Amino acid sequence: MTAEIISVGSELLTGTVVNTNAAFLAEQCVTSGFDCFYQTVVGDDKKRLEETVKTAEKRSDIIFVSGGLGQAEDDITMQTIKDMYPDASVVELENHNGSANGCILENQKKTVILLPGSPKELEPMFKEQVSVYLQEKTDMVIRSRTIKICGLDEKTINDSIKDLFDYNENVVLATYAKCGEVHIRVTAKAATEKEALKLTKYVVKELKHRFNQSIYTTHEETSLEQSCVDLLLANDLRISTMESCTGGMLAARLINVPGVSEVFKAGYVTYSNKAKRKVLGVKQSTLKKYSAVSEEVAREMAQGISLLTKADVTVSVTGLAGPDGGTKEKPVGLVYIGCNVKGKTVVEEYHFSGDRTHVREEAVVAALALLRKCVLEYFSEVTFGKKG
Amino acid sequence: MTAEIISVGSELLTGTVVNTNAAFLAEQCVTSGFDCFYQTVVGDDKKRLEETVKTAEKRSDIIFVSGGLGQAEDDITMQTIKDMYPDASVVELENHNGSANGCILENQKKTVILLPGSPKELEPMFKEQVSVYLQEKTDMVIRSRTIKICGLDEKTINDSIKDLFDYNENVVLATYAKCGEVHIRVTAKAATEKEALKLTKYVVKELKHRFNQSIYTTHEETSLEQSCVDLLLANDLRISTMESCTGGMLAARLINVPGVSEVFKAGYVTYSNKAKRKVLGVKQSTLKKYSAVSEEVAREMAQGISLLTKADVTVSVTGLAGPDGGTKEKPVGLVYIGCNVKGKTVVEEYHFSGDRTHVREEAVVAALALLRKCVLEYFSEVTFGKKG
Numbered sequence: 150m151t152a153e154i155i156s157v158g159s160e161l162l163t164g165t166v167v168n169t170n171a172a173f174l175a176e177q178c179v180t181s182g183f184d185c186f187y188q189t190v191v192g193d194d195k196k197r198l199e200e201t202v203k204t205a206e207k208r209s210d211i212i213f214v215s216g217g218l219g220q221a222e223d224d225i226t227m228q229t230i231k232d233m234y235p236d237a238s239v240v241e242l243e244n245h246n247g248s249a250n251g252c253i254l255e256n257q258k259k260t261v262i263l264l265p266g267s268p269k270e271l272e273p274m275f276k277e278q279v280s281v282y283l284q285e286k287t288d289m290v291i292r293s294r295t296i297k298i299c300g301l302d303e304k305t306i307n308d309s310i311k312d313l314f315d316y317n318e319n320v321v322l323a324t325y326a327k328c329g330e331v332h333i334r335v336t337a338k339a340a341t342e343k344e345a346l347k348l349t350k351y352v353v354k355e356l357k358h359r360f361n362q363s364i365y366t367t368h369e370e371t372s373l374e375q376s377c378v379d380l381l382l383a384n385d386l387r388i389s390t391m392e393s394c395t396g397g398m399l400a401a402r403l404i405n406v407p408g409v410s411e412v413f414k415a416g417y418v419t420y421s422n423k424a425k426r427k428v429l430g431v432k433q434s435t436l437k438k439y440s441a442v443s444e445e446v447a448r449e450m451a452q453g454i455s456l457l458t459k460a461d462v463t464v465s466v467t468g469l470a471g472p473d474g475g476t477k478e479k480p481v482g483l484v485y486i487g488c489n490v491k492g493k494t495v496v497e498e499y500h501f502s503g504d505r506t507h508v509r510e511e512a513v514v515a516a517l518a519l520l521r522k523c524v525l526e527y528f529s530e531v532t533f534g535k536k537g
Numbered sequence: 538m539t540a541e542i543i544s545v546g547s548e549l550l551t552g553t554v555v556n557t558n559a560a561f562l563a564e565q566c567v568t569s570g571f572d573c574f575y576q577t578v579v580g581d582d583k584k585r586l587e588e589t590v591k592t593a594e595k596r597s598d599i600i601f602v603s604g605g606l607g608q609a610e611d612d613i614t615m616q617t618i619k620d621m622y623p624d625a626s627v628v629e630l631e632n633h634n635g636s637a638n639g640c641i642l643e644n645q646k647k648t649v650i651l652l653p654g655s656p657k658e659l660e661p662m663f664k665e666q667v668s669v670y671l672q673e674k675t676d677m678v679i680r681s682r683t684i685k686i687c688g689l690d691e692k693t694i695n696d697s698i699k700d701l702f703d704y705n706e707n708v709v710l711a712t713y714a715k716c717g718e719v720h721i722r723v724t725a726k727a728a729t730e731k732e733a734l735k736l737t738k739y740v741v742k743e744l745k746h747r748f749n750q751s752i753y754t755t756h757e758e759t760s761l762e763q764s765c766v767d768l769l770l771a772n773d774l775r776i777s778t779m780e781s782c783t784g785g786m787l788a789a790r791l792i793n794v795p796g797v798s799e800v801f802k803a804g805y806v807t808y809s810n811k812a813k814r815k816v817l818g819v820k821q822s823t824l825k826k827y828s829a830v831s832e833e834v835a836r837e838m839a840q841g842i843s844l845l846t847k848a849d850v851t852v853s854v855t856g857l858a859g860p861d862g863g864t865k866e867k868p869v870g871l872v873y874i875g876c877n878v879k880g881k882t883v884v885e886e887y888h889f890s891g892d893r894t895h896v897r898e899e900a901v902v903a904a905l906a907l908l909r910k911c912v913l914e915y916f917s918e919v920t921f922g923k924k925g
Contacts, residue, residue: 164562165564168559179551326553392785397789404784415805
């Protein structure tokens with residue numbers, strides 16, 4: 150079945166708002182097993198909206214229309230489309246996060262689904278009501294799983310799963326590259342739920358085998374920081390952070406997780422050398438000999454914060470985010486991340502590209518990935534030691 | 538003149554990538570004085586792309602097409618469109634940030650502008666080459682100015698500029714609501730640069746008069762954190778931060794600014810009560826009597842960090858970001874922000890709505906706005922005192 154997405158709103162046509170609804174609906178089409186060849190944005194204008202819907206009707210089975218459902222004078226979507234399909238059966242879609250309800254219009258072979266323009270209203274309405282409807286509409290059962298990977302780049306991942314893309318025509322693999330992360334969505338369609346699950350299960354098993362500990366979760370809703378906090382909680386560990394170039398972004402990311410107070414001891418932002426010495430006791434001699442962006446300083450930061458806060462796990466970040474300050478030996482993008490788990494310190498060197506913001510965002514993800522790796526390795530060694 | 542935006546790429550049709558290019562180009566159309574009624578997304582498919590361009594050609598003078606210019610097998614945009622316009626004159630657009638050049642095709646009355654799909658390549662190519670071309674094409678001169686406001690909500694702002702929307706048919710006002718900020722873009726078109734500047738000047742003067750110190754900049758490229766750092770630098774002040782619910786986001790935002798080490802002393806993230814006591818000496822009795830989310834604790838945090846780091850300016854944030862932990866007296870979204878400027882401490886109470894992330898983001902912007910306000914007030918009082 151083919152689907153098509155129409156977004157209505159002058160705020161999209163002026164660039165005031167980025168069209169995240171289209172991306173959301175497109176992803177849902179993939180997950181639902183629909184082919185989607187077009188997305189259109191049109192203003193709150195009766196004639197232009199009518200033409201756009203007519204064009205879509207000729208080439209697609211399901212048309213999603215979002216925006217312009219409110220009570221304002223220029224909200225003409227609902228009336229315009231209801232007038233176009235006077236004989237359609239109507240299923241009301243309740244809005245639990247706003248005032249404008251949506252609806253599904255069915256007219257012989259075509260289905261038009263009207264949704265509110267605010268993502269905060271559209272997304273839950275889709276997940277709670279539309280996906281159930283679409284599921285019933287199709288004679289196939291669709292099941293999907295998401296595997297989230299950190300610490301590996303998209304190319305490496307794509308190269309090692311090439312064969313799986315063609316594994317079965319009823320299984321679709323899609324990779325979504327986020328900053329420092331890659332998510333793989335596995336979607337299978339089959340006649341029964343059992344068969345669909347069997348198809349996804351095989352691929353997920355293969356992915357787990359290939360990417361192993363680089364997979365931080367197989368749950369759609371779990372973020373990297375959540376998986377780190379879960380790991381710390383599970384092992385009864387407390388964490389402290391010490392950041393230079395990331396300037397609090399790592400702590401902020403961990404504190405995204407509700408209930409983090411159980412594991413988060415304290416965070417320090419020591420951007421200047423003076424602060425590194427004063428707050429933490431990083432040695433003047435170390436700073437002078439190796440410079441602030443060095444393996445040695447990252448190590449002293451991770452160890453110093455461990456002594457200062459008595460945390461079981463500490464993470465330190467020091468790097469050159471740019472745009473200035475780079476040299477041939479220490480270029481912009483060079484970042485050292487230190488991680489101390491119960492006295493054992495590891496420091497890794499990274500080279501990130503892009504602007505200041507991008508370097509810092511990559512560094513935060515790398516720090517979370519290193520934290521996971523170090524905690525997992527510490528405990529695998531402990532277990533191994535016990536066995537031996 | 539009318540313009541239309543076509544974005545080419547399967548990554549948009551699957552929702553893997555959000556279409557920020559369309560928003561960027563749409564904003565450029567507004568700034569350039571073009572009317573834009575449609576945006577379309579289509580895959581890397583010759584037939585569908587041809588049809589989409591043909592439809593656009595019927596209704597628009599200028600067609601922007603982005604994506605699919607590379608050397609990969611499925612990059613068919615350039616060839617498809619050049620085949621459609623064999624007699625068009627071609628202006629090459631150099632790509633200084635990637636390998637695929639763009640081009641401008643002119644065919645009698647229609648203009649098709651081909652741009653790369655990566656925003657990092659498209660945006661500079663547009664700003665450096667396309668905007669100059671478009672400027673020459675139009676017989677009007679377009680000039681625009683941006684006014685950035687913090688600490689006031691969008692409705693208040695829109696209500697107080699209603700009259701300006703109709704001030705002159707050659708002046709367009711557009712408001713862009715960001716988290717905790719509102720930007721007003723004033724765009725004027727006129728026969729000469731002098732006239733266009735005169736038109737914007739009048740409106741900008743009015744806006745300055747109406748919003749006064751809530752305007753933190755009139756420069757397009759200046760961020761709120763940049764304006765705060767500039768203010769601190771100009772007054773030779775050093776800052777330290779102490780964050781609970783924002784967990785480092787405030788420090789991270791300040792450290793977005795290159796060269797911030799001149800003004801940033803240290804940042805502390807004390808999410809738990811224990812950390813608030815240990816790191817800072819917030820009194821156990823204060824925490825017990827008023828709870829961590831209180832005016833009193835925000836005050837002790839701001840004052841404590843001032844004593845600890847000897848910074849001229851300190852900002853503290855404590856609040857309930859949710860989703861749990863709210864009570865009737867202290868609901869989720871309640872945030873206290875303290876600001877100490879050379880010994881004078883102000884604490885403000887805020888009530889934010891939305892999810893955990895949104896509450897925290899609003900709190901960071903409010904903290905920056907309060908920082909600006911307190912520093913400005915401190916110096917206006919000092920000046921006033923001198924006068925008296």
